[in-house]
Each structure stands twice: as structure tokens, then as C-alpha cells.
Amino acid sequence: MSADPEIVVIGAGPAGVGAALAAADTGARTLIVDEAPTSGGQVYRTMPAEFRLKPNASPGPDYAIGEAQRKRLLASPVQTAFGRRIWNVSSDFRIDAIGPAGLESWRSQALVVAAGATEKVVPFPGWTLPGVIGLAAATILLKSQQMLPGERTVVAGCGPLLAAVAVAIIKGGGKVAAIIDLSGPLDWLKVLPRMTSRRDLLGRGLGWLQTIRRAGVPILFRHMVKEVRQSNGFLEVEAWPVDRDRRPHPGGRGLAGRGHAGQGSNFRADCVTVGHGLVPATEVTRLLRADHEFRAEAGGWIAVRDADFRSTRERVYVAGDGAGISGAAAAFLQGRIAGLTAALDLGKLDRAAHARATALIRRRACKAERFGRAMAGMMTLRPGQLAAMTPDTITSSRRGLAAAWDRVRVASVVRSPRRSSPLGSADAKRLVSGPPEHRSGRSPLRR
Ligand SMILES: Cc1cc2nc3c(=O)[nH]c(=O)nc-3n(C[C@H](O)[C@H](O)[C@H](O)COP(=O)(O)OP(=O)(O)OC[C@H]3O[C@@H](n4cnc5c(N)ncnc54)[C@H](O)[C@@H]3O)c2cc1C
Numbered sequence: 001m002s003a004d005p006e007i008v009v010i011g012a013g014p015a016g017v018g019a020a021l022a023a024a025d026t027g028a029r030t031l032i033v034d035e036a037p038t039s040g041g042q043v044y045r046t047m048p049a050e051f052r053l054k055p056n057a058s059p060g061p062d063y064a065i066g067e068a069q070r071k072r073l074l075a076s077p078v079q080t081a082f083g084r085r086i087w088n089v090s091s092d093f094r095i096d097a098i099g100p101a102g103l104e105s106w107r108s109q110a111l112v113v114a115a116g117a118t119e120k121v122v123p124f125p126g127w128t129l130p131g132v133i134g135l136a137a138a139t140i141l142l143k144s145q146q147m148l149p150g151e152r153t154v155v156a157g158c159g160p161l162l163a164a165v166a167v168a169i170i171k172g173g174g175k176v177a178a179i180i181d182l183s184g185p186l187d188w189l190k191v192l193p194r195m196t197s198r199r200d201l202l203g204r205g206l207g208w209l210q211t212i213r214r215a216g217v218p219i220l221f222r223h224m225v226k227e228v229r230q231s232n233g234f235l236e237v238e239a240w241p242v243d244r245d246r247r248p249h250p251g252g253r254g255l256a257g258r259g260h261a262g263q264g265s266n267f268r269a270d271c272v273t274v275g276h277g278l279v280p281a282t283e284v285t286r287l288l289r290a291d292h293e294f295r296a297e298a299g300g301w302i303a304v305r306d307a308d309f310r311s312t313r314e315r316v317y318v319a320g321d322g323a324g325i326s327g328a329a330a331a332f333l334q335g336r337i338a339g340l341t342a343a344l345d346l347g348k349l350d351r352a353a354h355a356r357a358t359a360l361i362r363r364r365a366c367k368a369e370r371f372g373r374a375m376a377g378m379m380t381l382r383p384g385q386l387a388a389m390t391p392d393t394i395t396s397s398r399r400g401l402a403a404a405w406d407r408v409r410v411a412s413v414v415r416s417p418r419r420s421s422p423l424g425s426a427d428a429k430r431l432v433s434g435p436p437e438h439r440s441g442r443s444p445l446r447r
Pocket of ligand 1: 010011012013014016033034035036040042043084086088115117118119123136138164278281319322326327328331
């Protein structure tokens with residue numbers, strides 16, 4: 001790009017691509033930056049360029065949507081800077097990145113932050129063992145490397161990624177030892193009305209269930225992974241029933257399918273993939289001192305925004321999961337609105353044109369958000385989930401001091417919940433859901 005960009009979009013997932021395409025359509029000089037080698041983000045990620053699909057392979061709808069978005073981006077005037085990780089954004093909109101050519105900087109007049117989310121894993125005994133990986137991490141192996149996470153995998157946690165990952169493993173020729181779902185069928189039924197806002201996605205989900213049933217995979221509803229242990233080169237997974245609050249309830253029955261007693265069930269596997277939701281990535285908006293609010297149902301702390309996706313910081317816009325977990329379909333549409341709003345504020349289109357262009361997108365975004373928020377609700381952290389942590393559970397995936405410090409802090413919470421301790425219940429909640437991302441069990445996905 002010869003002149004500095006007018007709009008820089010951070011993140012080339014569906015939200016960023018939507019924003020960049022919409023902004024560039026108005027004539028704004030637009031640059032999109034991502035640390036990944038190409039666009040797609042987490043959901044539409046593709047394989048390395050050297051990989052080839054087998055002639056009869058069917059890589060699935062996510063791959064097809066990603067390819068279509070990549071083609072649109074290529075054909076557009078949007079400038080791209082892939083393989084660049086942004087490490088700083090200053091208040092005068094200087095964007096610093098590091099990439100193959102070393103350090104690079106751009107200046108911009110407006111910034112769309114579409115940085116997505118990171119995975120949340122609530123620590124439990126054994127979660128740091130080799131072979132235990134994030135649920136979302138498994139999607140990366142499956143999509144990007146076309147690799148099974150293990151030969152025999154336990155899929156655990158909550159939310160729609162459980163079924164998505166299980167199906168990808170089955171279709172890839174692997175075995176799913178069990179699905180251990182914190183939610184129960186009633187929880188799923190409760191969100192069904194909101195899921196009908198996107199019948200296509202609902203249909204896809206029902207198709208996944210059929211595949212899982214046909215493969216004979218045991219599904220343990222309202223269960224949690226109590227502990228993972230190493231045993232003779234395998235992983236022993238102990239699953240316990242949970243109550244409505246997702247608190248381990250060893251005397252409870254839970255709801256177990258296909259011959260499982262629902263109490264202290266054990267499974268043997270060589271991989272356990274477990275995830276408890278997503279945390280919006282707010283590093284950039286926090287760096288820029290935009291206002292944030294805590295919304296548990298949106299994944300935690302998010303930038304405060306208006307209906308046009310403006311943050312409280314002038315000329316900074318947010319969209320996609322980074323602005324509140326709402327799924328890929330909503331992300332693309334929110335991105336389009338954010339891109340158009342950035343262009344409006346730079347005088348690239350007038351108010352009437354903005355209103356016309358966003359009216360239809362808003363209606364579609366609304367439906368997609370309804371679906372996405374219903375799914376995000378299934379992943380909302382409940383207090384009982386923290387109760388499974390024993391005093392010596394490692395709460396940080398980082399070794400050394402951080403882990404030791406966390407152990408001390410958790411020990412004080414778990415051992416003396418009623419006495420006055422350095423940490424109150426709000427602090428305990430922040431251990432897994434608050435803004436300091438190093439406490440959120442961040443998986444090693446984006447390093
Ligand atoms: C690991 C992971 C896997 C997931 N897999 C699936 C899945 O298989 N199916 C599904 O439906 N949903 C999946 N999700 C949820 C999914 O992220 C969203 O629903 C959807 O992708 C949101 O789109 P987005 O554009 O908001 O964010 P994303 O798709 O996450 O895109 C954000 C982009 O920003 C880039 N980025 C962030 N920070 C920086 C930085 N500092 N410098 C440079 N680039 C940066 C990232 O590389 C990423 O490409 C996954 C989430 C995670 C965290």
C-alpha cells in the first residue's frame with residue numbers, strides 16, 4: 001500500500017474480513033492484518049499451502065465458506081498483511097507488528113478490532129498432562145493439519161464445539177471414547193427456540209447428533225471430567241455427575257447414555273480434549289483505554305459499544321467474538337456493520353447510505369446473534385465449575401512462578417471460602433473468567 005491505510009482491521013477471521021470488505025467497498029484505503037498465513041480466523045482456517053486435499057475429500061462447509069471469503073478478499077482492493085502479529089497499538093493509531101520481515105508499523109485513521117477469542121479451560125486435576133488439549137485446539141489440529149488429536153479421544157466440556165469436534169474425529173477415522181457434556185438435554189431444549197433463528201445451523205447440529213449416535217459414542221450429559229490420570233501409557237478419565245450449578249455431585253445420577261451408570265464413570269483414551277467456553281480478546285481495546293463491561297453471557301469482559309459497533313474510544317470499532325461471543329455467522333455481519341461505520345465516520349459515505357447499507361445486514365445479524373448467543377449461553381461459566389478444583393490443582397498453563405503463585409492463591413480460596421482471605425468470591429471467579437488472560441487457562445493456540 002503506497003499511502004498509509006485509512007482503516008486498519010486487526011484480525012482476518014469472519015468479523016475482520018466482513019469489516020475490511022465493507023470498508024473497502026466505500027473507497028476507504030483498508031489494510032487487514034493477521035498473524036495467520038491467510039484469512040479465515042479460527043472457524044474458517046485452512047490448511048498450509050503445501051497441503052493438498054485428496055481428490056474425493058469433502059472438507060466440509062466451514063472450509064467452503066472460508067475459501068469463498070478468501071477469494072472475495074483477493075479480488076477486493078483490501079491490502080493484506082498476513083503472518084504479522086500485532087504487539088502494540090498506540091493512542092495515535094500507530095500499529096506495530098512483527099512478521100517475517102521483522103518489525104513493521106502502520107498509521108491509520110480508524111481501527112476495527114476483530115481479534116476473536118481465546119479458549120477457556122477450567123483447571124482440574126490432570127489438565128496439564130501431555131495428551132490433554134483444548135477443545136478448540138482440537139479444531140486447529142483437525143482443520144489446519146488434517147490430524148486427529150488421538151486414536152481414542154474423550155471429548156469434554158460444554159457448548160457446540162463438543163459435537164463439532166466429535167464429528168470431525170469420527171469422520172476423520174478416529175474413535176471417540178465418550179462425550180462428557182456439562183449440560184443436560186434440558187439445557188439444550190431450553191435454547192432450542194433461539195436456535196430456530198438459524199434453521200440451517202440447527203439442522204447441521206442435528207446432523208452431528210445423528211453421526212455421533214450412529215458411531216455408538218457414549219454421551220454423558222450433566223457430567224464433568226473430575227480427574228485425568230496417566231496409567232500404563234494411557235490417560236484414565238474419571239467423569240462425575242454434576243448438579244444444576246455444575247458442581248461435582250458424586251452421589252448424583254447425572255444423565256448417562258448407553259449403559260453408563262452416571263457415577264464415577266471411567267474411560268481410557270490417549271487424548272482428552274476439553275473446553276469450557278471462549279473469552280473475548282480485548283487486549284487492543286484495553287490498551288486503548290476504551291470502556292469495558294463484564295457480561296458473563298457474552299464470555300466475560302467486552303468493550304462497551306453502540307449499535308453501530310463504535311467503542312467508547314473515538315474511531316475504534318469492535319466486531320465478532322472479541323466484542324462478545326456470538327459465533328462465526330454473526331461475526332461476519334457485525335464486521336460488515338463495523339466496517340461501514342468506520343467508513344461513515346471518515347466521511348466515505350453519508351448517513352443515509354450507511355442506514356440503507358446496514359438495514360438488511362442488521363436483520364440478518366440479529367438472527368445470527370440470537371443463535372450465537374444461545375450457544376454462548378451454554379458455555380457460560382457457573383460457580384459450581386470452580387468447586388472441582390482441589391487445592392493443589394495447577395491453575396496456570398505456565399510453569400514456574402506463575403503456577404506456584406496461582407496454587408497459593410487458589411489454595412487460599414478453596415481452603416478458606418468463608419474466612420476473610422486475600423481473595424473473595426469475585427477474585428475466584430476472575431481466576432477463570434476475568435480480564436487477566438493468563439488466568440483463563442489459555443490454551444497454547446495463538447502463540
Ligand atoms: C481456538 C479456537 C477454535 C475455534 N474453532 C471453531 C470451530 O471450529 N467452529 C466454530 O464454529 N467456532 C470455532 N471457534 C469460535 C470462533 O472463533 C468464532 O465463532 C468465529 O471464528 C469468530 O470470528 P471472529 O472473526 O470474531 O474471530 P476469529 O475467527 O477468532 O478471528 C480473529 C483473528 O484475529 C487474529 N488476531 C488476534 N489477535 C491478533 C494479533 N495481536 N495480531 C495479529 N492477529 C491477531 C487471529 O489470528 C484470528 O485470525 C473457535 C474459537 C477458538 C478460540
